[in-house]
Amino acid sequence: MAREREAPEVVVVERGSGLGAFLWGALLGAGVALLLAPRSGTETRRLLRAKGREFMDAASEKADELRELVSEGYERSKARVEEGLESARRAVDDRREVARDVVDASRAAAHSAREELERRLTEARAARARAPRRATEDEAESD
Template sequence: MAARESGGEFGAFLAGFLTGALVGAVVALLFAPRSGEETRRLLQERGIELKSQAEEVASQTRSQIEAALLEARRRAEEAAAEARRRAEEMRKWLEESRAQMEQMLAQARGAPSAPAGGSPTEGPSA
């Protein structure tokens, strides 16, 4: 999460920097002692440069987002695999516990070995 927050802070800084650079360039060109044609040409050149920089920043940001998504997917897959592994362990433990309980119940029911067809308190039939 810290990486996401620092990425957001960097993106905000970069956006502010580019906006400030654009405003500064326009103000400098408008107040410079040049002819209108020369000023328009300089504005066009600066616009092209800023567009190129914005495209580069967008490409870098896209790459960072894709990398973050891949990392998130990898972590989610690892978590899912771990959850499946633990669920399987729990299932096995429950099956073993059930088998032990059934064995204990069977032993408890059959502890005083009663003959078939009679109760344990009855003696031999005559």
């Protein structure tokens, strides 16, 4: 049985405040209202002022919402950056502590090796200092 291949579906997600669509709708609505409503010039000016106030209030509200969204995003980003910095600081401190331990262990090993070397050198010098005396004593006894 042959399988039918379906075309892949593409989903487009738009993110935005909808401010542009709102502005277009408000302008279009105001224009249609002016053209279709039989009013006097005074009434039309009063209506335009009222609609203008409504428009400005709505635009101000949308701007406030946008400011709040930006502020929230900034705060979230700031918190993530601070968490990352703190994590990096802890990692650096941990590595520094490990390095300090390695340096201390290396110093202790070097000190121990030096003491051992000095002890052997002292023993070798003492043995060499005794060796000629023995040879001299052996020669004196043979005579």
